[in-house]
Amino acid sequence: MTNESKPSTPLSADIRLLGHLLGQIIREQHGADAFDLVEAVRLTAISCRAGEQGALDCLTDIIDDLDLDALHVLIKAFGIYFQLINIAEDQQRIRVLRAREADGALGESLAAAFQALHAAGFTGAQVRALLAGLRVRLVLTAHPTEAKRKEVLARLRRIAQMLDVRDRQKTLLAREAARLEAVLAEEIEALWQTRPTRASSPSVADEVDFGVYFLTSVIMDAAVDLYAELRECLRQYYPEEDWAELPPLLQYASWVGGDRDGNPAVTPEVTLQTLATLREAARRVYLEEVTALRDHLTHSVDETGVTNALRASIGGEPEIAARYAGEVYREKMALTRARLLADGYASGAALLADLRTVQESLAQHRSTRVACGMLGRLIEKVRLFGLHLAPLEVRDDARQNAAALAELFRYYGLADDYEALPETEKQALLAREIANPRPLFPLEPAFSEATNNVIATWRMIAQAHRRYGAEVIDTVIASMTRQPSDVLVLLLLAHEVGIDSHVDLVPLFETIADLWHAPLVVAALFQNAAYRQHLEGRGMRQPVMVGYSDSSKDGGYLASAWELYRAQHTLAGACKAHGVHLELFHGRGGSIGRGGGPTNRAILAQPPASMQGRIRITEQGEVIAYRYNNQEIARRHLHQVMHATLIATALPTEDGGESAWWSAMNAMSATALEAYRALVYETSGFVAYWGQATPIHELTRLPIGSRPAKRRAGGFEAVRAIPWVFSWTQSRAIIPSWYGVGYALEAFCATHSDGLETLRTMYRAWPFFNAVVENVQLDLAKADMRIAAMYNRLAEDARLAAAIFARVTEEHQRAQTWICRVIGQEKLLDNTPVMQRSIARRNPYVDPLNFIQVALLRQLRQSEPDMPEHAALLDAVLATVNGIAAAMKTTG
DSSP states (O other): OOSOOSOOSHHHHHHHHHHHHHHHHHHHHHOHHHHHHHHHHHHHHHHHHTTOTTHHHHHHHHHHTOOHHHHHHHHHHHHHHHHHHHHHHHHHHHHHHHHHHHTTOOOSSHHHHHHHHHHTTOOHHHHHHHHHTOEEEEEEEOOSOOOSOHHHHHHHHHHHHHHHHHHHOTTOOHHHHHHHHHHHHHHHHHHHTSOSSOSSOOOHHHHHHHHHHHIIIIIHHHHHHHHHHHHHHHHHHOTTSOOSSOOOOEEEEEOTTTBOTTOTTOOHHHHHHHHHHHHHHHHHHHHHHHHHHHHHOOOOTTTSOOOHHHHHTOOSOHHHHHHTTTOHHHHHHHHHHHHHHTTOOSSHHHHHHHHHHHHHHHHHTTOHHHHHTHHHHHHHHHHHHTTTSSOEEEEEEHHHHHHHHHHHHHHHTSOSOGGGSOHHHHHHHHHHHHHOOSOSSOSSOOSOHHHHHHHHHHHHHHHHHHHHOGGGEEEEEEETOOSHHHHHHHHHHHHHTTOTTTSEEEEEEOSHHHHHHHHHHHHHHHTOHHHHHHHHHTTSEEEEEEESHHHHHHHOHHHHHHHHHHHHHHHHHHHHHTTOEEEEEEEOOSSGGGTOSOHHHHHHTSOGGGOOSEEEEEEEHHHHHHHHSSHHHHHHHHHHHHHHHHHHHHSOOOOOTTSHHHHHHHHHHHHHHHHHHHHHTTSTTHHHHHHHHSSHHHHTTOOOOSSOSBSSSSSGGGBOHHHHHHHHHHTTOOGGGTTTHHHHHHHHHHHOTTHHHHHHHHHHHOHHHHHHHHHHHHHHHHOOHHHHHHHHTTOSOHHHHHHHHHHHHHHHHHHHHHHHHHHTOSSTTTTOHHHHHHHHHHHHHHHHHHHHHHHHHHHHHHSOTTSTTHHHHHHHHHHHHHHHHHHHTOOO
């Protein structure tokens, strides 16, 4: 089941092997006829791509004549094929990276960053000061964009590991190669018989388990490896300095189990249980490693010494002392293990102290390698992840908090209608209540369910701090922040439960209008005496979150990208003017239409003034699975992120200031916004068309997340950005990431005689504009109007559909033309041939899935929910969703 007939390259050899094994499994599971059907569809799809006359009708006829059982085989065959191809392409990427590293030519790495800093004249002392102010926080979220189950991801990870073994062991004997292929075939066979998606929607606990899987199986070790390589680089370029102790440059956090925004399943009780789950997961990891160290540290007191501090730390367990007589290090590790088993460590700091006592004793008695080896790795792990594994961040809608306070104020007679008050009066009332020593929450709240939940949430945070320490929940976020009062509400609630000095209070600006107002909001906050006092207790540091998803859905990709950039620049100015250190928090999605794309490129594309060393970035859904299901890919990701953060902080590039480039972007953003909103918001019947010309309604039935598709009751504005992007990706139109860009580029060049040359200069010299153009180019190349046309024909109003689709196809062509002109190339991705070939390789295999999905959607929508075949049709549609998501390497 492959086009790769000549294994002339390692990639084609891998594809050929995996395709052959998959074909073998299909024959064994369903017979030769099933395999022949898959091959016939595959070859016909290839003929369609080649433009052969009659091939399109032939493919349509084949699929229309098949029953559900035959379609099921096809869906599974092409869906699994893409999962295997993704593994093969990842392995090829790893080969290339390793070859470049061996040649000393690997860019975007820690080594490249410190080489650049050293060449720029940075001294060891300056680098130390730079690192002291550097913090990268990667925040895992439960956004429902990963269509594969954890069990499937684990199996794919094993296949990737075996492919890596096959690649690195060039001297495999014939029997060893045969055995490895047999194990690969076993995994593919099991994959064939494994349901690709969950049978029911996951609970929050399931989502927590998903995050824990990646944290404990890959992320913890990848982070420790990063620190080891960081020290090596520092010692290479700055050998005169002691780099044994490094600040916590990299940290992971999580929203999973703490994100209440629009998800009623995340209750205070669920968040407390999440903290317990995270702690238990960390203990399991440390127990395994402490057990290994107990067996590893066989040093005898007859052969080496022991510090008095270590001797003083043991005792009280005669049975353990007798078992490890004369082996004090093993005795200490056995005691540590017993204490971990009993959950006897109050915090990670206490465990860390015990481990450091052992390390210091080893180091003082000529056992430096052992002290820094396995034990050193465990110490680094505990230092970075503690016993809480990852701090939770709690998020809720600012409107929910305001409504709760309105009820409380009405109850106490402080304001009849708080939400209707002018903003200045809201701020004044909140400031008075923050200063008021009277408790605001009654002992037994008897308000509405929503208000009682808000009170319970804040009390839960305080309870978690008392039980586990303040580090377990250190951030509270108000989504849909629009006014200073939205953040002062957080301060009042935090003050009420006594945690205002222990948590960061973070405004989240999401829409285009909110991004415009963000600098004014934070400036007003900084002038508020109560909030200023809070900032002083937090080191004069203000995290500000900007949302990519909702701003893109609100105004289109280009307007969103520019308003985000402009907001970050002006936020930096507002913070600087008030002596506040800005820490930007980027709420990026996985797809380009939700702010996705390479993280390192996004960091380097920030306004120079906004990058002040500390940065937070969300990692969501399929992005987590892609980056952290393979140790080598995870390593590369972290190197790129740290490289970009170091360079952007220490060696920022110019962005043209607020000059001609800014004027160009202001003009193009306005044009793109107008074009996008004219289509999406101002075209009568567009929302109904979207519902019919994409599988949006069916996607809401896909069991991949615990939260609803809407934040609240309402129309299109209440729809989350994820299903918006997900649905257009399935239909291959992908309009959220490019619609309006062609209009903007064309209009700018039409009104400026040197417009094209200006845009080309911006593309070459401005990281921000380069990133925008490259992101748009990629999704233009992935989009396919021929496939999208099939979905267009599903719309009930043929005249409306024809009018809308004509506008979409015209803009797609216009955007292609102008993007290529700006880059200076003939075809999309000519400057990225590897990606160009990858898309070309995938198209003939994803096309049948789209053909099948359209046919099934037509049948499903003609059936009634109580008909016997309805459930089977829906299940088949959802299976195609999973396959197309694997092919496109993104969902929403």
